[in-house]
Amino acid sequence: MALLDLDPGVVATARRLAARAAAPVVALARGHTTVAVERATLRLAGITGADTGHPAGDVPWVNRVVDTVRAHCGLEHGVVLPVFHALRTHGLATLTDLAEATAAGQIRYTLPKGAERTRAARAATTAVNRGLRAIDRNRATRDRLVARLGDPPCRPWLYLIVATGDIDEDVVQAANAARAGADVIAVIRSTGQSLLDYVPEGATHHGFAGTYATQENFRIMRAALDDVSKEVGRYVRLTNYASGLCMPEIAVLGGLERLDMMLNDSMYGILFRDINPVRTFVDQRFSRQVHARAGIVINTGEDNYLTTADAVDAAHTVTVSQLLNEHFAQEAGLPDPLLGLGHAFEIDPKVPDSFRLELAHALLARELFPDAPLKWMPPTRHMTGNVFQGQLLDGFFNLAGVLTGQSILLVGMMTEAVATPFLSDRDLALANVRYVLDAAGGLAEDFRPAPDGLIVKRAHQVLGEAVDLLGRIVDDGLLAAIADGTFGLMRRPPDGGKGADGVIAKADDYLNPAAAALEAR
Template structure:
């Protein structure tokens, strides 16, 4: 641990035994979920495996070939064995010369798949592993490329990194806006996804120009934006990072595409899709584990979504659910191979500003997160819920948010817009927002080094209370017994513990795309990724 991190840990005088207990309870709550995830696969995991093996493109109707091929394999032999053995068995039997041709023939109904056994299964598995390994090697090469470019062009001068959103719906409009935002000081550009893409069970193909409140996440859009930001990085003399969303029904596939196209951050939360998109909990946990294994290999920083809880639940009463989720995301992330520097755990400035001492409570919550996760690049989210349309009040709130970020040493600071929840921000709104950030950060300097709340004062007491409530909640979760034998965390999610959303384990979108693995199941991507941990 760095000296700076060690200094941070002394500010709230948190009891080390209490912190260890919180992490221990998070492990107990998370471990049954990991066991469950290991025993299941999903259509998205299998399609991601085909993408790592190099299968690209779509049919004339826009349906990706990975979907077409998997659908036929599933109809012939089921999902529970995985896609690798049936597909590479067919290739070895001469049904086609490559994956693309095989997918086209399968879609036309001219290929029948089988589950090979014995020596044939061994040979099919070896062939599948060789081809998937080539995709993983491409991800490794993109990671090394990022390291070289950061060394060549330099990095952002200091944290927090300034994180700014573009979201026109048209990738060719997003590019110049992203480049200009980088010139104005943004360190991270996030391309918001088109509304509803998380509910699509396929990844659109090609460059897109007609998104709704965002731009579709596609491999070609990733490639175009990454190339544009590389131009900006060279111009500015600092590496500009690119963010998108690995969530929803295609989480594993988008994670794989992000690794192949050298994205730097991905929004990837363990429970967001369950709570706010009503995606089946089992599907989500299986998909998120695989996606995080890919992110770990690719050197991608994940951003988690705890800030969303505070848009539906009260930010004071539900503060401990944010900390609970952060601890769970930390456990799930590290189990999948992520390191501390890759854990962009989320939280937000969402307390009603009319509440007395609201700013002090915001500081308590932010400092608690900073000290619990001293080496994580925490993602600090601006006020949204209590923005009223009064742009002057909103601009002031954003200034307080920026100051809280400076005081508590946040790692990634999303730029707040004074017109939040009123209109889609104009470029001038963004310019003013960036001026706000620059002023506060320049004026505050390293104020985090000087900020030390009184040991028994309001801030320290509030932080310790939230941590205590977190331990109480985790203790209730791990001691709960479910009649169906499901992991206790699934029961807590079903009860509306997080974000007031009740999501039962047998409900939600995408459950029909989950299968329990058979004894013959084989996935070379999972095998390779787990070997690298």
Template sequence: MSSRARRLLDLDPSTVRRARTLARRAGKPVVDLARSHTTVSVERATLRLAGLSGADHEGVPWVNHLVDAVRADTGLEHGVTTPVWDALRRDEAPDLLTLAQKASSGSVSFRLPEGRDATAARKAARTALARGIRTIDRQRATRDRLVRRHGNPARTPWIYLIVATGDIHEDIPQAQQAAREGADVIAVIRSTGQSLLDFVPEGATREGYAGTYATQENFRLMRAALDDSSKELGRYVRLTNYASGLCMPEIAALAGLERLDMMLNDSMYGILFRDINPVRTFVDQRFSRQVHARAGIIINTGEDNYLTTADAVEAAHTVTVSQLLNEYFAKEAGLQDWQLGLGHAFEINPEVPDSFRLELAHALLARQLFPDAPLKWMPPTKHMTGDVFRGYLLDGFFNLVGAMTGQGILLVGMMTEAVVTPWLSDRDLALQNVRYVMDAAGGLTEDFHPPRDGLIQTRARQVLGEAVDLLEAIVHDTDTAGDPPLLAAIADGTFGQMRRPASKGKGLDGVVRTADGYDNPATTMLEEGATR
């Protein structure tokens, strides 16, 4: 932590070190668990990186057919790639697509090869996966080249604006217009419920509820449109989507292949708010973050969601704990500080005395704990009432906290949040709010110094102390079921007041403990490149 950070909040460096040590101790058993398991989505993502795409006439992706067929014949304990490339070497089919098509009709069988056959199959699989990894590397290099050509936004925070109509062909002109109006990051919200689909829809989609389906073709179309906007505007416009839910690894792989720039990717969101099995989620998030690390993608985590189900004052320390855990999991997977869009939110009830000062303390604590991370600051939603004038004022306060604490990514708040689907005119007014505050007060982060031992410093130290106490309790918990302590804490409702036991939840049947000799060339190559 920088000396300026210590002056701003007068945090005890030993307490900060203790917090990170405890987060590592809480997180490591979960990483060990992830290393000893795979999931159907990890295996499907691996096949996508090898070039398998498309779906049958009913919309079932070929990767689903192929993984299901291998699992039925050999299990997935040794990974999907060795049986698949063994079948290709035995001339069961001339290519992956044909093999998947034959597998869907039951006209091909799979085996676990041994000896030289196994060695040859693994070598062929690695060669095929290397092409996918090279594509991700090329896309990262393309982003770097376009940023050099067009430039980044002239100031921070980057303005993050949501566009999602359900129709990708309607999203595109709206996204381009939003960029003209000042948005630096376009987030295409995913259609409601997609996180619970155990397959990735195929093609360009024209219908979706409260969002647009995340598909490879939709990614490609929007990326191309925003590249045109980047050229028009003279600044690189970034694209965001969601790597979460039951297909988290696959969507991460598609994001890397199609050059998305940011992905929502929280370690616990799917567990807490979508009731996805905890083991499934932690296995999937580790693979997805390895892909994001390689692709140069910035992740956005979801701590703001905790404060929609728990009190934003009483539960403030759980946000800090989650941020520390997300940092540990991300760095273990190879992500660097500049890729950690750790989340927090402006969700204290405005009727609480000193609510603005408390929000300022919480935001400043996050900023100082993670000085090199582009934190993602989320606007008020929980206490929006339908009074658009009050809502507009709250959004202005939110923007002011962002300016005073040097946030990196600022999601634009709408005064009609949680009341109706915002009109385009609402977006225009919201962007005017952001522009006014940033133009008038954007440099306050250089001048703002909270008084020594005043409310802001005292509150920040209190929240950090409560976070350390909670991490101590998690690490020293003895779970009778034998689960890692963090999984026991999740089961007890520690985060967001949601109780999610490790033995339950959606997607549990897609979790597989790996056997000795398990092979996944994608994971191997991603881990080899984790220090780039």
């Protein structure tokens, strides 16, 4: 039931302006590829493994092949034509064989023409389609498991983080968290992995404030959560990060290993990791197409803006980002039920009426995006180390989530900003959530903000400010707005940032069977 009486005309204007603001960026993304998109395509075609004998450390075979193709004949026509032409002309059986021969300097990549091009394109399409069918099978498996084991009895789903650095220890913590009531397990990625232009191989047992995102780590955790799902009688979902310089590759690996949610924001990497804007927008479009195919819920990162900008003054920038993320997702084929837009409980508790303002912002998000599984983030910026106040703030956060019908609730920790949480901290946090859900889970049906009260007026004010900002972005351009520090006070010029050298303008005859199949859907 709508509680804010939002003007449908204003809402429609906001969406129309978001689409206009996004259109030049979408055109830019359509006209370019990146080294990560090309690597993701070869991963779908079946390439795995790494060159373990390299003096600089393990180098994934997919990086070795893509870098060599680029050096020999460029990537503007796509990587698959030179690769599958070389596979045939050298009589090699697998892409791994080709990668080994490439590392040994035995392959000279060329762009095939005529009948040779047709044969290479046909072979590439067959191989890529096998990868896409594997993703389709995983989606069907998820549907069967959910049907058999069931979902949590009610929303919000409780989202809990594990991040030890050791995948084996993560499994122990994740299983115990699920037994204690967590519905979604997020494996936080090792600090700095988003800036690696390759995906590490194999299981990992060391990390920095997190565990490396690898295909093998995905497989291990998914298998462990399948086991605990049977034990607790509900399907426990797995989350990781499809962000950074390898966003498309990690999206593919998530689909191949049946992850259920992935963090995927259109601007987070630009703003908070200083990744080149064009690289990010190209990569996120392809990765979201993969998520749509895999049935993976994305989580966007608007909550991060409020860790650097004031949560009251910058509230409208969150709404603008949500509208842009919605359009980028829908344009890439991602339906609303997979659109986990982010927002957060980050207003300074010293601000008068802070809880009422939080309710206004949360209700605005809920009513603007009624079919999206919103992800509600707990307080972090104003957690001081006072664990008693922290537990109280988290209780208010949980209550706001219940009152405003949030879908995915990231469980707040009273030890936020003090230490990496222990299992005991997680247990107390889950007890906090359970108390609020048990005591006030149905309170939303009684909650009716006054039509002329602060909550309703504030929501209308934020929406109006968002429309004004979107109008300015349409006039000046989204890339210019990002460069000016509009979001999160971060200034990122379009030609700056990491990974800019990995962006390639497509030739007229560019070929990528993965992109073609995903576009068709």
